[in-house]
Amino acid sequence: MRYLFLLNPTAGKRDCTTGLTPAIHAAAGRAGIPPEKLQVVVTQYAGHARALAAEAARTAEAEGEPVRIWTAGGDGTFNEALTGANGCALAAVGCLPFGSGNDFLRTYGTREEFSDLDAQFAGGAVDIDLMETDLGLSATICAAGLDAQVAYGIPQFRRIPFCGGEMAYALSIVRQLCGHIGRKVAFTIDGEELTVDCLMCAVCNGRTYGGGFYAAPEARPDDGWLDVFIIRRVGRLTIARLLGMYKGGKHFRDGALTEQAKPYFLYRRAKCVSLRPTDGRGPIVATADGECAPCEAITARLRPLAGHVLLPKPAYERFMAQRASV
Template identity: 75%
Template sequence: MRTLFLLNPAAGKQDCTASLIPQIEAAARRAGLAEGEYTVCVTEYAGHARELAHAAAQETAQSGEPLRIYTAGGDGTFMEAMTGVQGFPHAAVGCLPYGSGNDFLRTYGTKEEFADLDAQLAGGEVTIDLLETNLGLSATICAAGLDAQVAYGIPKFRRIPLCGGEVAYLLSIVEQLCGHIGRKLTFTIDGEELTVDCLMCAICNGKAYGGGFLAGPEAVPDDGWLDVFIVRKVGRLTIAKLLGMYKKGRHFAHGQLTEEAKPYFIYRRARCVALRPVDGRGPIVATADGECAPCDTVTAALQPLAGRILLPKPAYERFLKKHAVV
């Protein structure tokens, strides 16, 4: 088996490479990995993790040698590597949480479990569904509307001196709330067409996005279904109430919307979702696992059991127990 560590120095608040490389080397020795059995690479530009993962998968494909890739970064770095190994059934990807969001892991366990290198190397591989979107592959959630607009606006505020992550996030929220709230969108959900005055929406394969918002609190990433939540347009005074409910996952329980959420949310289960603005105001901002961009249309189609992921030992054991695998 070959093991590859891909470290993104640009992820998160500070460069993780200086401290992480010696920790990886020590954990590899404890796991019994010889020097030639693992490689540590530092990414140099956007898309580099995808290229390195693809090259490693190609190199090991002929022999069929199992390939384990661990990305140290955020959801974007993880999905770059996942995209790079598509089509190679001998390759699986795991994540070490050194990004700003790390929402992928929230479906399976805690940040502490995923940061434990010994637990990672002692863990195992499972297969999950993926989303094929017009923004690229996604393991968790594709979203559009107010929340995506906030994420899209953060980078420009980070360029202002003394504007760190949280300050930039708050400034972006203020900017969006001072602008035009809501979009009129037409959704096509497994053939059903809905036109809605919409604040935001989330197409969920996993539970969380946006740094911990539990948009899909009961989403199961290997059940062959997407949980689709559409939030109706509301006044500014109601937005804070909705966001509080949404962040904690209080809008959905036991397979249905809660009574508190029913006036504001539309829920569907689906395998394919598309949406497009019909208000004449141009593209809508969408986001998916680290990618964020204005789109004329947003599409998300389920790819059943298309992703092979690595889970640290505690999360892997819970996954097996939940799925009654022995």
């Protein structure tokens, strides 16, 4: 077995590379991993983690030796490595949370569990479903509408001097709320055709996105289903209350929408979801695992158990126990 760590120095609020490299070597020593089997690389550019993971997967295939790859960064870096290693049964990808959102891990455990290097080395690989989307592979959630528009607007405000992350986020929200709210969207959800005047929608393999919005609080990433939530268009005064419910995952319990959510939400389970705006207002902004872009149409298709991911020991044990109980 080989072990590869890909450290993104630009992820999150501070460069993770300095302290982390010796900590990885120390934890590998405690886990009895020979130094020649371990490699720690700092990424040099956007897309580098994908190239390095793809190369490690090719080597694993050529030499018949499995590789465990961890990214230190956020969901973007993790997604790059997952994409690079995709299709290789001998490669599994994990994450050390050093990003700003780190939504991937919230489906499986806590930030503390994923930050624990000893638990990471003692953990294991599990197979999860992935989504093939127009924005690339996704392990978590593909969403479109108001929240994606807010995320898409943030970088423009970040360019303003003295405008930090939270201020840029707040300004992007204000701009969206001052503009036209809601889109008319035509959905194809497996065989069902549906047109909805909606605020936003989320096609979920994992549970959270946007830095902890529990869009699909009960989603199981290995059940062969995508959970689809569509939020109907509401007035500005209702948006804050609705987003509060949505962020906390209070719209869904025991496999169904809660009574308070029913007037505002539509829920479906599906294998393939397509959507396109039909209101003539141009493309709709969509987001998936850190990627964000305007799209004329989006399709998210389930790829059952196509992802091989690494979970730290406590999360791995919970995942396996849950799988055994189904």
